[in-house]
Amino acid sequence: MIQEVEMFKAVGEETRLRIMRIVLKAQSDLCACEIIDILEKPQYTVSKSLGVLVAAGVLSERREGRMMFYTPVLTAITEPLFMSIRQIKCACNEAFKGDFARLSKRLASRVNGVCVEGCAK
Numbered sequence: 001m002i003q004e005v006e007m008f009k010a011v012g013e014e015t016r017l018r019i020m021r022i023v024l025k026a027q028s029d030l031c032a033c034e035i036i037d038i039l040e041k042p043q044y045t046v047s048k049s050l051g052v053l054v055a056a057g058v059l060s061e062r063r064e065g066r067m068m069f070y071t072p073v074l075t076a077i078t079e080p081l082f083m084s085i086r087q088i089k090c091a092c093n094e095a096f097k098g099d100f101a102r103l104s105k106r107l108a109s110r111v112n113g114v115c116v117e118g119c120a121k
Helices: 002-010 014-026 032-039 043-055 078-087 099-108
Strands: 059-064 067-072
Touching: 002 043, 002 078, 014 032, 014 043, 014 059, 014 067, 014 078, 014 099, 032 043, 032 067, 032 099, 043 059, 043 067
Parallel strands: none
Antiparallel strands: 059 067
């Protein structure tokens, strides 16, 4: 039960919840620069939040050259949490409103399914 508690604590903050929503919606690995641009948050804030999510076991990370990629860790323990996150309706929260639109724009700018833009900021 300790692992489940840590997972819920990890996603219990706005930036980390937003990260999980876009990573789950993307249905593919996202690089850190894509996440930073989608959230329109400082690199430090996003990196710190990604570290918490990786430590809690809900995201995995892999490095390719200078780029870090993040993907959800799908297990019997994480799947109920991910289902809950997918069902959240956030239209009333200003911070969530443009996330999926910016995600679609960033995914459309990939070349052969790979991020080539880097961070816009």
